[in-house]
Amino acid sequence: MxxxxxxxxxxxxxxxxxxxxxxxxxxxxxxxxxxxxxxxxxxxxxxxxxxxxxxxxxxxxxxxxxxxxxxxxxxxxxxxxxxxxxxxxxxSATKSLLACVLGVAYGEGRFQLGDAVGGYYPPFAAHPQVKLGHLLNWASGLDWQESYEYAPLKSSVVAMLYTRGREDMAAFVSSHPAAVAPGVRSVYSSGDSNVLAAALKGMLAPDEYDDYPWRALFEPLxxxxxxxxxxxxxxxxxxxxxxxxxxxxxxxxxxxxxxxxxxxxxxxxxxxxxxxxxxxxxxxxxxxxxxxxxxxxxxxxxxxxxxxxxxxxxxxxxxxxxxxxxxxxxxxxxxxxxxxxxxxxxxxxxxxxxxxxxxxxxxxxxxxxx
Structure with a gap:
């Protein structure tokens, strides 16, 4: 880091x-x-x-x-x-929008890249070594398959968006085991992005989250x-x-x-x-x-x-x-x-x-x- x-x-x-x-x-x-x-x-x-x-x-x-x-x-x-x-x-261009929203939060002093994800999203405490910077680089190290309609039965992202994980996507991602140590490799993961979206909740007051992307990014632009x-x-x-x-x-x-x-x-x-x-x-x-x-x-x-x-x-x-x-x-x-x-x-x-x-x-x- x-x-x-x-x-x-x-x-x-x-x-x-x-x-x-x-x-x-x-x-x-x-x-x-x-x-x-x-x-x-x-x-x-x-x-x-x-x-x-x-x-x-x-x-x-x-x-x-x-x-x-x-x-x-x-x-x-x-x-x-x-x-x-x-x-x-x-x-998935949405991921870069999320990065911009998080950038405003970063500028407001709400987190640092080296902070543990679990400090903002408690269900991720099972992965104490994963930092917010790892998620932003798609380098959480979790066992994740980012395949789409070409291999739906093995796809982590299809399960997250459409079947087992769709009600609470970040919790679904958090249940995945680690494949390698965080930061060792970057493996593109919609799961990492959705955990970031959940971690944003923990950076904000309870009444801030629902309109934060609008207040922080969309309205100023x-x-x-x-x-x-x-x-x-x-x-x-x-x-x-x-x-x-x-x-x-x-x-x-x-x-x-x-x-x-x-x-x-x-x-x-x-x-x-x-x-x-x-x-x-x-x-x-x-x-x-x-x-x-x-x-x-x-x-x-x-x-x-x-x-x-x-x-x-x-x-x-x-x-x-x-x-x-x-x-x-x-x-x-x-x-x-x-x-x-x-x-x-x-x-x-x-x-x-x-x-x-x-x-x-x-x-x-x-x-x-x-």
Whole structure:
């Protein structure tokens, strides 16, 4: 944990330098500007919005694509029943929203990354060595299977969301045994995220929890569309079940693109955003597998070990993202001043993040292409 702290504090220094220049921020609505038509824009649209057959569950099926550049909405397109006022299920991009809510709580001094989870969520006391920072890196060490419809009988997450665990998801996760020591490896886990959502309850007064995401995050950002489902125990399903319009999710992206600042208010501590953007490294210093986005603090990072290729080679290494099942994505490209939201219903695995980013960069930041 000390090494991780030093890594993300060094990133704070890198992110915090330089003078703040004039910036555009959304008010009740985004300021808009048109993007000139041309072959690059046509190529982006052809990939994102191919001919759509509502009877076929396969291929690339984008419901919404939205691009913010330097705080201005420069591209927006919808398909099917979706539109600018349609809240869309974010699936696991919800996890990164939860990280932002926790970032506000962190800034309010309600917890530290090195605190034991059981101190905030007593049912997790059976795992006394697991810290909140471990959960944020999906490194609890619990025996967890994050498989979906392809292997439902062995899936921990399917059982949590839909069968045995759905009434009290955090308690269901807490009942799992340890597979390895916490912090030894990062294994993507919706269970870790839902325990974090339950731990948030223990950080707050009894009457604060129900509206805390709105008071802490959504209202300061001007987000009006957010819906966040809870399980029967009253805990927000931090892994999966937030709904927002594409325009509102883009506000979260702009917050992160500008290092946790919203206007003249530092809503998320810079140290927290740096932690979100610091890659998990196990105690032996082993990097993530080559060709994969790597976990940060409940965000995904386009980073690679020295000599290895980026997962998204067409995008800058500083790119990070909130990602969800069936193609949901919130991409943040800090150096290019870009925030890209994609809502989708992909079912066959043919969609490629790098392909969309390559085509988007060709339109909105061609100088960033390798």
């Amino acid at each position: 000390i090494r991780a702290t030093l890594r993300y504090l060094s990133l704070v220094a890198a992110l915090g330098g330089g003078l703040v220049q004039a910036e555009t921020w959304p008010a009740a609505e985004w300021q808009t500007a048109e993007t000139a038509a041309g072959p690059a824009l046509e190529a982006l649209q052809a990939y994102a919005f191919p001919p759509r057959d509502e009877q076929v569950r396969g291929g690339v099926r984008t419901d919404a694509l939205l691009v913010i550049r330097d705080g201005v909405l420069v591209y927006e397109q919808y398909a099917g029943p979706s539109g600018p006022q349609t809240p869309h299920l974010a699936w 001007g987000i009006r569309s957010a819906v966040w489902e809870r399980d029967t125990s009253g805990t927000f399903v931090g892994s999966s079940y937030a709904y927002l319009t594409a325009r509102d999710l883009a506000r979260v992206g702009l917050l992160m693109q500008r290092n946790g600042r919203w206007g003249d208010r530092q809503l998320l501590p810079a140290a927290w955003v740096a932690f979100n953007r610091t890659a998990f490294v196990n105690p032996q210093g082993a990097p993530a597998a080559a060709g994969e986005v790597v976990p940060g603090g409940h965000w995904w990072l386009n980073q690679a070990a020295p000599g290895e290729a980026l997962a998204w080679p067409s995008a800058p290494a500083s790119t990070f993202a909130a990602l969800g099942h069936w193609g949901q994505a919130l991409y943040v490209l800090p150096e290019q001043g870009l925030v890209i939201v994609r809502y989708a219903d992909d079912r066959d695995g043919s969609y490629q993040h790098d392909e969309l980013l390559k085509r988007a960069l060709a339109v909105f930041a061609p100088q960033a292409l390798p």
